[in-house]
Amino acid sequence: MIKITNLEKFYRTEEVETIALNKLSMHVDTGEFVAIMGPSGCGKSTLLNILGMLDDPDEGSYVFNDIEVAHFNERKRADLRKHNIGFVFQSFNLIDELTVFENVELPLIYTGVSAAERVKRVEEVLDKMQIMHRRNHYPQQLSGGQQQRVAIARAVVNKPKLILADEPTGNLDSSNGNDVMELLTDLNEQGTTIIMVTHSEHDARYSHRIIRLLDGQTVMENIMV
Amino acid sequence: MILNYLKTAWRNILSNKFYAAINVTGLTVGLVVGIFMLLWVQDELSFDRFNSKADNIYKVGIVGGTGLSKQIFSNIIAPVSTFAKNELPDVKDGVRIMAVGDAPFKYKDKVFYEDNFCFTDPSYFSVFDFPLIKGDKRNPFPDNNTIVITESTAKKYFGTEDPIGKTVIIGQNEPVSVTGVIADYPKNSSFQYRVMLPLSRFNYLAYIKNKTSYDGKTTVQSMDADWSSFSFQTYLLTKPNTKAAKLEKELQAIHERQKPEDAPVPYLTQPLPQMHLYQADGTDGGMSTVRMFAIVAVMILVIACINYVNLSTARSMLRAKEVSIRKIIGAGKFQLFMQFMVETALLFALAAAVAIALMFILLPYYNQFSGKQIALNITSFNVWACVVITLIGTLTASSIYPALLLSSFEPLKALKGKVTAGIGTAAFRRILVVLQFSVSVVLIVSTLIIGKQLKYVFTKDLGYDKENIITFNMRDDMHKHADAVMNELKKDPSVLAATVSSRNMVVGGSSTGNNDWDGKPKSSNLWFNQIHGDKNLIDFFKIKLIQGSNFTGVVADSSHFIINETAVKEMGLSGNVIGKRLRIQTINGTIIGVVKDFHFQNLHKKIEPVVFQYNPANSWRVYLKITNANAQRAIAISTAVWKQYNNDVPFNYAFLDDSYRRIYSDDSRQGQLFNIFSAIAIVISCLGLFGLATYSAQVKTREIGIRKVLGASVARIITLLAREFMILIALSTAIGLPVAWYAMNKWLQDFAYKTNIGWAVFAFAAFAAAAVALATISVQSIKAALANPVKSLRSE
Structure with a gap:
């Protein structure tokens, strides 16, 4: 599903150039659950952003589903993104002014799904996330674990092929964190590819494979058994 | 989709009531004042244009005297119209009007005191759009003892009875009968005579019966032979494309041929639609006020728009997270652009609704104040056209930039709170603030100078005693x-x-x-x-x-x-x-x-x-x-x-x-209006400044925190925040003062005797602008300076 080759990304200020990704190559197959680990500043988030087409690489190739996307313009990337990729963040990133239902509904609105179909699909996914009873609440009225379940519901409502999770349990206590990891595992078992950035060895153990980064390069890959 | 936009917009307004209130207040005040003034301008510009032949009707005037005593007569001699009609192929018809002071009109035992009636030619009813709705159109005045009256005069005199054929006594013993009725005049007609008598009646009374004489020996046979009595407004209906300059020369030639001793006697013609706002020689009459009002109206609307733009871009930082999330989960730039357009439109709709309601409430006061009868006529196309165009104009001006700015955020940076909104936008906002305050400075100076001149006029020793x-x-x-x-x-x-x-x-x-x-x-x-x-x-x-x-x-x-x-x-x-x-x-x-x-x-x-x-x-x-x-x-x-x-x-x-x-009621009214305009402009500008100060304090939260940790005093931090704005205000003053000086010099040129402008006025205006601005921004600055640095640093 994903194949990147010699990917490079630099951050420049007037006087300093920082290399975030240094000729990084890796691949992820369809249906895999991959964890990316590494210390602060190793380039994990940069990699995730490029994988999620929120950012573009300076050099190298990124093939997504057999399409070279490294030099897509923003509009094309956005289009590809909204049909294929769902995001889960550490800080949930729900829109405060919208209810649970409306937050989950939003991606469907942007992809032009009809109103009736939207209700059906949102209810379906809220049910699955066991958050249906909170459908008319606003994010501030929910606990952290509930908020993250809403965020995951929003990420999967469009039935994306890939979910990118950036420290999904970082803001949660261990019990809620485990719930979220169980949810992601369920999704993976139903066929969704998942790439997750994490600091937590515990969380990483839910994945099939751990990619360890240091200074913008892959230093080790562990296959989980 | 629109529904979703509206929903989000509405919740955004609700969750930010304070800002929404500032925005709606600024817009509402701006709209009410702006629309009122534009309606006034529109009404002034519409005078006499309802006459379908207006473009081919000229009022004739004569220039008399030389040097200081040169003057323009807008009432001229009676024969000009007759000669022009007979001799000049371009002239199709002529109307003369001789306005008369006042007289009692009696019907049965009722007496009506009329102070606005005239003698006129029968062509009055065909050249102008004042057609008879009762009576014989081809012959409004069958003889000298007939009158034509307006509908409301008829109602006043005769109630529901048919006015045609009724006899009215003018003065002591002059019976006349009503032979025609015209509809009441539109409010924007320069002619408002309620009773029209045949001009031939005046000719009979003054020349035939009572024998006008200028030297006490010979008598003048008729008004058409009288080249000395400047008493008649004269209007000529010409063929289309008649050259006014040529017409003037021809009229002058007729006059000089008939009365050579008057030569040279230059003639003037003035198109009917200009009569209300220009003097007979084409110089500004009311037009200068109309122009001033239009400019000030647009200025106030612009200030209100700037205000909105400033506040919403300042607050865009806080929307950055929402924008990024929407982008990440699939929103296109256009969809976001539309969302913010809808949001502005909703806020505008609120402001417009409040503004229109306010206008209905304030209308009586406004009419009294402006000396005008503007009806907020719900059926009037013109009124609504003015309102709608103003609304759309201001909406467009204030919505596009914030929408573009917001929809162009890069989601990643925005999500991480790294939106600096660019140096470009900060500069843009500064320019807007400078513009606002320049306008305010101009208005403050204008207010002061108009006030000073009025004081001069009312206290000047006139060289004679007019008191008591x-x-x-x-x-x-x-x-x-x-x-x-x-x-x-x-x-x-x-x-x-x-x-x-x-x-x-x-x-x-x-x-x-x-x-x-x-x-x-x-x-x-x-x-x-x-x-x-x-x-x-x-x-x-x-x-x-x-x-x-x-x-x-x-x-x-x-x-x-x-x-x-x-x-x-x-x-x-x-x-x-x-x-x-x-x-x-x-x-x-x-x-x-x-x-x-x-x-x-x-x-x-x-x-x-x-x-x-x-x-x-x-x-x-x-x-x-x-x-x-x-x-x-x-x-x-x-x-x-x-x-x-x-x-x-x-x-x-x-x-x-x-x-x-x-x-000097016009001058006084201008003075009062300027007091109000400047107050409003300053209030709205301050709202904008407040927005910018808020933004600035937010952006600098971290900087302030670090400075405080390192030991900066509250006073130093307030200075840090206020300095930037004081520079902007100084810049505004530097721009505003020369503009005000120029504009007020022009205004004072209308007075032959005038006050000195003096530097004190400018100094005061600069000081006032600075003081008001400082007071406005200090609220935010003090708040930011007093904030606990631990909190502001943690939020990073």
């Missing part, structure tokens, strides 16, 4: 017994002194170019303002005699003249002028005195030549000097005397100083 004087005009019967009337009035202790004159001292009166004196240069065409009166006149008004002597009331005084200093100078005389020969019209006499110049006209005009003549017989206006304390008694006595002679007519008197103030 009541005045009224005698009517026929009263004037016949003028001596008895004056004696009776003087007898009462409440009357300190009394005099009569032909002229209303503060308003104006007649003037003449028919004159001669020893040594009059051939090229001179000097006009004298004539003041007829009795022997008390000059003393009564405390006008200073600087040469010769006053009238004493002897018979010989009828050929004596007293002139003012300007007349001496304009006549080319110097030294002792007493005893010099002077002819005014048919009176050949001598100059017996010279008075110091005094302002008998308003201060917009330079002092012109004046001649005093002893002529109580032509003096219809009574002046009574009273004291403040006994004013009521003097009025009661005057009313009683009036009633003896004119029982039917209400007693109309005026205090001379009131009349004087009324001359």
Whole structure:
């Protein structure tokens, strides 16, 4: 599903150039659950952003589903993104002014799904996330674990092929964190590819494979058994 | 989709009530004021345009006199219209109007006092769009004893009865019958005569029956043979594409052929739609005010828009997270752009609804204040066009930029709170603030200078006494017994002194170019303002005699003249002028005195030549000097005397100083309006500044936190935050002051006598702008400076 080759990304200020990704190559197959680990500043988030087409690489190739996307313009990337990729963040990133239902509904609105179909699909996914009873609440009225379940519901409502999770349990206590990891595992078992950035060895153990980064390069890959 | 946008927008407004309130308030105030002013402008510009032939109707005027005494007559002689119609192929028709003062109209036992009626040609009803709705269109006046009235006059006189054929008595004993009715005039018509009499009736009364004569020997046969009486408004209907300049030359040629001694007598033509706002010679009349209003209206709307743009871009930082999330989960740029457009539109709809409701509530006050009858007519296309265009214009101006800015955030950076909104946008916002405050500075300076000039006008020593004087005009019967009337009035202790004159001292009166004196240069065409009166006149008004002597009331005084200093100078005389020969019209006499110049006209005009003549017989206006304390008694006595002679007519008197103030009512109104405009502009600008200060404090939260940790005092941090704004205000002042100076110099040019502008006004305006701005931003600055640094650093 994903194949990147010699990917490079630099951050420049007037006087300093920082290399975030240094000729990084890796691949992820369809249906895999991959964890990316590494210390602060190793380039994990940069990699995730490029994988999620929120950012573009300076050099190298990124093939997504057999399409070279490294030099897509923003509009094309956005289009590809909204049909294929769902995001889960550490800080949930729900829109405060919208209810649970409306937050989950939003991606469907942007992809032009009809109103009736939207209700059906949102209810379906809220049910699955066991958050249906909170459908008319606003994010501030929910606990952290509930908020993250809403965020995951929003990420999967469009039935994306890939979910990118950036420290999904970082803001949660261990019990809620485990719930979220169980949810992601369920999704993976139903066929969704998942790439997750994490600091937590515990969380990483839910994945099939751990990619360890240091200074913008892959230093080790562990296959989980 | 739209529904979703609206929902989000509405919740955003609700969750940010404070900002929404500031925004809606700023917009509402701006819209109410802006729309009111634009409606006023629109109404002014629409005058007389409802006449379908307006573009081919010209008002004819004549230029008389030379030098200082040059003046423009907008009432001209009667024959011009007749000759033009007969001789000039371009002229299709002509209308003359002779407006008449006032008279009682009686129907059965009811008396109606009409002060706005006229004699006119039958073409009045066909050249202008005043068609008869009752009566014979082809022949509105079958004979000289007929009248045409307006619908509401008909209703007033006859109720629901059919007015046609009813007999009305004018004055004491002049029966006329109603032969036509026209619809009431539109409010934006310059013509508002409620009763029209045939001009041929005037011709009969003045020339055929009573025999007008200028030299006392020969008589003028008819008004069409009278080239001396400047009493008729004259309108010519021409063929399309007639050249005005050519028409003027042709009219001048006719006049000079018929009365060679008047040559040169330049003619002026003025298109009907310009009559309301321009003077006869094409210079600005009301147009300068209209222009000023339009400019100020747009300025206020622009300030309101800037305000919105500033506040919403300042707050865009806080929306960055939402924008990023939406982008990440699939929102396109256009979808986000539309979302923010909808949001602005919703806020605008709120502001517009409040504004329109407010306008309905404020309309009566506004009408009273602006001296205008604007109806917020729900069925009027023009009114709504004005409202809708203003709304769309301001909406567009204020929505596009914030929407573009917000929708262009890069989601990753925005999500991480790294949106600096760019140096570009900060500079843009600064420019907007400078623009706002420049406008405010201009308005503050204008307000101060207009106020200063008004004070100057109202306190200036005019060279004559206008305080504690009541005045009224005698009517026929009263004037016949003028001596008895004056004696009776003087007898009462409440009357300190009394005099009569032909002229209303503060308003104006007649003037003449028919004159001669020893040594009059051939090229001179000097006009004298004539003041007829009795022997008390000059003393009564405390006008200073600087040469010769006053009238004493002897018979010989009828050929004596007293002139003012300007007349001496304009006549080319110097030294002792007493005893010099002077002819005014048919009176050949001598100059017996010279008075110091005094302002008998308003201060917009330079002092012109004046001649005093002893002529109580032509003096219809009574002046009574009273004291403040006994004013009521003097009025009661005057009313009683009036009633003896004119029982039917209400007693109309005026205090001379009131009349004087009324001359400047336009100027005063401008002054008051400017007070309001500047207040509003400043309030709205401050809202914008407040927004920027808030933004600035937010952006610098971290910087302030670090500085505080390192030991900066609260005062230093306030200075840090305020400095940037003070620079902006200084810049605004630097831009605003020269603009204000230029604009106010132009405004003062309308006055022949004016106050000095002086530097103090500018200094005060600069200080006021700075003080108000400082007060506004200090709220935010102090709040930011007092904040706990631990909190602000943690939020990073």
